[in-house]
Amino acid sequence: AQTVTQSQPEMSVQEAETVTLSCTYDTSESDYYLFWYKQPPSRQMILVIRQEAYKQQNATENRFSVNFQKAAKSFSLKISDSQLGDAAMYFCAYRPYSGGGADGLTFGKGTHLIIQP
Amino acid sequence: DAGVTQSPTHLIKTRGQHVTLRCSPISGHKSVSWYQQVLGQGPQFIFQYYEKEERGRGNFPDRFSARQFPNYSSELNVNALLLGDSALYLCASSRGLNQDYEQYFGPGTRLTVT
Numbered sequence: 001a002q003t004v005t006q007s008q009p010e011m012s013v014q015e016a017e018t019v020t021l022s023c024t025y026d027t028s029e030s031d032y033y034l035f036w037y038k039q040p041p042s043r044q045m046i047l048v049i050r051q052e053a054y055k056q057q058n059a060t061e062n063r064f065s066v067n068f069q070k071a072a073k074s075f076s077l078k079i080s081d082s083q084l085g086d087a088a089m090y091f092c093a094y095r096p097y098s099g100g101g102a103d104g105l106t107f108g109k110g111t112h113l114i115i116q117p
Numbered sequence: 118d119a120g121v122t123q124s125p126t127h128l129i130k131t132r133g134q135h136v137t138l139r140c141s142p143i144s145g146h147k148s149v150s151w152y153q154q155v156l157g158q159g160p161q162f163i164f165q166y167y168e169k170e171e172r173g174r175g176n177f178p179d180r181f182s183a184r185q186f187p188n189y190s191s192e193l194n195v196n197a198l199l200l201g202d203s204a205l206y207l208c209a210s211s212r213g214l215n216q217d218y219e220q221y222f223g224p225g226t227r228l229t230v231t
Contacts, residue, residue, distance in 0.1 A: 004159075033216060043205060045160070045222035091159050097216050104150055104162025104175055105220065 002027045004094050006108035013082050014116045021077040021111045023092030031097035036077045040088040087115045121210050121223035129229045130198050138193045138226045142210030149191040151183060152207040160207055166191055167214050203230045
């Protein structure tokens, strides 16, 4: 079974600074997807960024970027120029590429990100 | 376009009762997935439905069941409620089963079992 581990229950960063959230995962699959989701107090889970395992290039979305280390099974999220609106729970998630089969996302326990003004 | 909608927003039930939660996917989306998020944890996958058929199931007891209707909306049913079923239940929709398709989440239904 796949597992996703987020070792930082809570992180705090000053507004405009950079913060990195850690995620490791365990799988025997070679093809899969990795995601970072944001869940603000409104509860709506929002996709921040995704990475296909077969792509060597790290994904970026504006101020959000990932450091994907496939051999180490590590997938960290870097948030640059942190803004107050970035405050939320951040979940790392995994989904195998099953050739069209139905597989749900496997989530970590989350990291609570606090932005200090 | 409207996003994924779920009803009700909040629900309080007593142990042993039955509950039905509802989800309407984004227009054009044919797949619906259900997740349970216990307080302080990440969501756990319960079911995925596509074209009215169950296509994936997580590690949940048979007390949990679901169905999908011709308009692609879905219901999650939980029988014989336990205190441990108290959680946020999230619905996510996607265009289909292709793993390239992004899952869009609804705001969830908060279920409290007393």
